[in-house]
Amino acid sequence: MLHFELVTPARLVRSEDVYMVVVPGSEGEFGVLEGHAPFMSTVKDGVLKVYRTESGAPDEIMVQGGFAEVSAAGLTVLAERVEG
Amino acid sequence: MASLKELKGRINSVKSTQKITKAKQMVAAAKLRKAQAAAEAARPYAERLAAVMGSIAAKVAGQDNGPKLLRGTGSDQRHLIVVVNTDKGLCGGLNSNIVKEAKLQARALIAAGKDVSFYLVGKKGRAPLKREYPSLNAANFDTSNVRTPGFDEASTIAGELRAMFEAGKFDVAHLIAPVFKSALAQDPVTAQLIPVPAPAATTDAGSVVEYEPGEEEILEELLPRYVTTKLFGALLEREASEQGASMTAMDNATRNAGELIQKLTIQYNRSRQAAITTELIEIIAGAEAL
Numbered sequence: 001m002l003h004f005e006l007v008t009p010a011r012l013v014r015s016e017d018v019y020m021v022v023v024p025g026s027e028g029e030f031g032v033l034e035g036h037a038p039f040m041s042t043v044k045d046g047v048l049k050v051y052r053t054e055s056g057a058p059d060e061i062m063v064q065g066g067f068a069e070v071s072a073a074g075l076t077v078l079a080e081r082v083e084g
Numbered sequence: 085m086a087s088l089k090e091l092k093g094r095i096n097s098v099k100s101t102q103k104i105t106k107a108k109q110m111v112a113a114a115k116l117r118k119a120q121a122a123a124e125a126a127r128p129y130a131e132r133l134a135a136v137m138g139s140i141a142a143k144v145a146g147q148d149n150g151p152k153l154l155r156g157t158g159s160d161q162r163h164l165i166v167v168v169n170t171d172k173g174l175c176g177g178l179n180s181n182i183v184k185e186a187k188l189q190a191r192a193l194i195a196a197g198k199d200v201s202f203y204l205v206g207k208k209g210r211a212p213l214k215r216e217y218p219s220l221n222a223a224n225f226d227t228s229n230v231r232t233p234g235f236d237e238a239s240t241i242a243g244e245l246r247a248m249f250e251a252g253k254f255d256v257a258h259l260i261a262p263v264f265k266s267a268l269a270q271d272p273v274t275a276q277l278i279p280v281p282a283p284a285a286t287t288d289a290g291s292v293v294e295y296e297p298g299e300e301e302i303l304e305e306l307l308p309r310y311v312t313t314k315l316f317g318a319l320l321e322r323e324a325s326e327q328g329a330s331m332t333a334m335d336n337a338t339r340n341a342g343e344l345i346q347k348l349t350i351q352y353n354r355s356r357q358a359a360i361t362t363e364l365i366e367i368i369a370g371a372e373a374l
Contacts, residue, residue: 005128007129009126009316010122010126010129010235012128025296026297039293040295041295067302080235
């Protein structure tokens with residue numbers, strides 16, 4: 001499972017283990033699965049899709065002013081604003 | 085000697101003052117808990133951002149063409165002091181301590197031959213700083229029209245500061261804000277805001293990180309956000325400090341009022357007894373004269 005954290009200046013919105021997250025990167029969407037190579041990207045305003053399981057429908061979260069970091073510990077998305 | 089009626093009036097007025105200070109103390113205690121929770125909730129974001137900044141800055145460090153916010157303008161002649169004060173009083177020495185720290189920094193900079201200007205956040209710092217430095221024109225930011233200043237206010241302030249920086253109005257910006265330690269201690273702390281002090285480089289050798297777009301572009305994007313986060317943190321600390329200081333000050337005031345009431349009550353009882361004794365003596369003396 002991939003450890004996923006979504007953080008805004010006001011609070012830690014999510015911290016959970018999920019199957020996959022699709023991030024709207026500034027140079028195109030990218031999906032992050034467990035064991036992804038270390039990676040940093042800015043995120044454009046858009047929808048973050050969180051797949052809890054391989055087959056289930058994704059949770060959609062609107063993010064604004066974001067930044068994503070993939071490290072060995074998992075995926076961390078910093079966003080200025082979050083909806084949904 | 086005050087008359088009995090006067091004393092009674094004073095006791096009553098001190099009692100109502102005590103009620104007010106007691107209420108304000110309880111309100112501050114409740115708000116303090118909320119402010120502390122907010123300050124705590126904001127910590128993960130600041131920590132992660134600082135960590136990311138550290139790892140990128142280490143890669144970009146040493147390059148001359150880094151972003152202006154990191155590099156500075158190349159001179160340090162004009163200083164801007166951003167002072168974060170509260171909007172409301174009744175919080176003990178908090179604001180005067182902040183102003184004292186601001187004056188100290190300003191004096192040191194002026195003594196070193198630098199130009200100093202102010203950017204004041206919150207109402208309470210304006211009057212004392214204006215009195216001290218009437219010639220300095222200070223920009224203000226009003227946070228009194230919102231109930232709890234949040235990230236929006238912080239990004240507005242950061243935007244204004246960045247615009248001033250881009251326009252070449254100052255070279256170095258310092259941030260003076262209270263840091264909440266406990267309900268008893270909130271010390272004003274000065275930190276450099278712009279150019280962003282190079283964060284401690286975290287060298288995690290071994291993992292090759294890919295950047296999208298490039299490292300510089302990401303840094304360029306992150307720096308303004310870092311400034312905003314710093315200001316947001318200052319606003320949160322200010323909120324917690326204000327409530328903490330207010331709670332302590334009002335606790336003291338309530339206790340003082342209690343002491344005053346006790347003293348006045350004793351005085352009241354003494355004069356009442358004295359009046360009765362005099363009356364009795366007069367009656368007895370009258371009866372003996374017959």
